[in-house]
Amino acid sequence: MLEVHVLASGSDGNCTVIQHDDSAIMIDAGLSYAKIHKLMEVEGIDESCIDALLITHEHGDHVAGAGPVARKLHIPIYSNPATFGSFNHGKVEFEFIQTLQRFNIGDFSVLPLPTVHDAADPCAYNVTVGGKNILVATDTGKFTFPLQKALEEADFAIVEANYDNRMLHEGPYPESLKRRIASDHGHMCNADSALEIKNTFSNPNRQIFLGHLSKHNNTPDIARETVADLTGIKRYKLDCLEFLGDTRTLTVSR
Secondary structure (H helix, E strand, O other), rough: OEEEEEEEOOOOEEEEEEEEEEEEEOOOOOOOHHHHHHHHHHOOOHHHHEEEOOOOOOOOOHOOOHHHHHHHHHEEEOOHHHOOOOOOOOOOOOEEEEOOOEEOOEEEEEEEEOOOOOOOOOOEEEEOOOEEEEEOOOOOOOOOHHHHHHHHHOEEEEEOEEEEEHHHHOOOOOOOHHHHHHHOOOOHHHHHHHHHHHHHOOOOOOEEEEEEEOOOOOOHHHHHHHHHHHHHOHHHHHEOOOOOOOOOOEEEEO
């Protein structure tokens, strides 16, 4: 069985586990080990099955618990050198990776893909396992060509839908922060994410999960409605986390 466990997705923390039978990899650990441990228990994940922790970039909501998680689970951190050198992880086992260079962790074949974000060397991950392609692509101000290609070929994709344009521009954030979020090195709005999903449509069975929704500049209802309206995908087929502490386990269709 191939499952994607979304344990957290947003500015309060990010953590996703991709599990194939009795093996799994974790992407980002932006919560404390204690919180991640509790969420894994909720989703029925056996910690001993996790073989590695992959880091997308060094922002705290993605790495706050990386060091403790790696030490507690006795697993290596996989990261590119610039990212690894940009956050405090303590003493851990590590494996350096390079963007656009595929590597293997057991049955998982992983391709890091370039993203555009205000971080040292950010990336997304395209994971191939069990004959399926899973894309985890958040924290990017736009989709690079390799990301677009991976989204087109994905069977399951977590795609950033960070903010609603109106909510951001009419909201309380200072103008400088609004500009950073809306820039090419910031985040994707619902409408832009919808266009990327629509423009890469080739697989009618592709599963889409909307990730990294802002708690101040978006709502689950607005994100799903916007993406559904612009893509033609039925609203009930678009999932996302609903509230802080919400989790989701999704089976990738065979």
